[in-house]
């Protein structure tokens with residue numbers, strides 16, 4: 001009785017842990033370009049809700065880096081006293097507690113002139129919101145309706161390809177037999193011409 005109760009609680013804990021893991025999101029900082037100059041990261045964070053348990057992955061060229069800094073240093077792009085410094089092309093931050101974190105690139109002017117500054121505010125985990133974010137992400141990833149219109153284009157291409165071979169084979173099959181057949185025919189006339197010219201030359205030579 002007591003042990004089965006413990007087992008039940010353990011199972012519940014595992015289930016809860018799995019549910020939390022399943023709904024955590026790994027955000028790649030700017031999905032398309034990554035961590036680079038001239039990306040508006042305020043635009044990237046707009047509309048996103050970062051929750052405890054999510055992760056933030058920076059992907060960047062080796063000449064960039066990632067500094068986690070204070071709010072004051074973030075505001076002035078100051079690189080002298082970072083909270084932590086990261087390099088190597090890929091850095092993952094776990095958003096383990098609520099609050100705002102500040103990230104900049106430490107390469108001169110990349111923060112101030114090149115927009116490489118990102119602030120992320122993490123809120124406490126909310127299962128319902130996490131489920132909604134997952135659903136929205138799945139829906140956003142699913143605009144396979146737009147890929148679907150392109151298959152018709154492929155169908156046209158296929159049709160064109162099919163009709164092209166249909167027209168092509170006619171040309172291709174004629175030249176192909178014709179090549180062996182008409183090569184001798186077309187190459188024969190030159191021989192006749194050459195023979196004729198030689199004969200003519202011979203006649204001219206004899207007449208001369």
Ligand SMILES: [Cu+2]
Nearest residue numbers: 064105107110
């Ligand atoms: Cu940089």
